[in-house]
Amino acid sequence: MNRFATWMMMILAMSLLLATTAAALPIGPSAGIGIKGGLNLAKASDLDALADGKISNDTKTGLIGGAYGKFALGPINAQIEGLYSMKGSKGSLPLGLGDWETNLHYFEVPMLLKLELPLPAVGPYLYAGPTFSYLLKAENEAGDDISDALKSTEWGLAIGGGVNILQFNVEVRYSMGLTELLENDTAAPEFSALNDTKNRTISVMVGYDLLTF
Secondary structure, X not given: OOHHHHHHHHHHHHHHHHHHHHHOOOOOOOEEEEEEEEEEEEEEOOHHHHHHHOOOOEOEEEEEEEEEEEEEEOOEEEEEEEEEEEEEEEEEOHHHOOEEEEEEEEEXXXXXXXXXXXXXXXXXXXXXXXXXXXXXXXXXOOOOEOXXXXXXXXXXXXXXXXXXXXXXXXXXXEEEEOOOOEOOOOOOHXXXXXXXXXXXXXXXXXXXXXXXX
């Protein structure tokens, strides 16, 4: 079993552990655990300033999925998630020099406060909260390992909303990284924008409540 497959198994185990732990806390009448998955639309911030805007900074599509546990805190619900999240960025270089791409794989733990409207059958909700991410794997367009050049942990902020439909939920989330991606600042003035680069991600997910109690 290779290193990446081992990480994936650990993510699944940790996701279920986080969700079960959250749902087992002393709580009110609304609690449960579930699974969710969907797509990320990711890109890196501040890259549009490189080379006087001649380097394109395009949106990269990736997968996101894992488990969640939710519980009541008075009128507001809390939700802790354990997610595998694919981020990164891609674009093209000027003067026909080719394309570039980064593929970043994270284990992400969002800690969210949710405001839900308890309507029958269908219930909208909004949420926000901090996120903590651990970098599992990082590669460039050639498949080379670039993890040593990037910070291994990231703090961020997630905001979003969705709707509960019976045991299902559908939501859209915006995740904003607050930690710069590069481990060390670049000394080249023309690439100084890289020093402030952070992850920016829009996620579209569908979830299912496995247990509610």
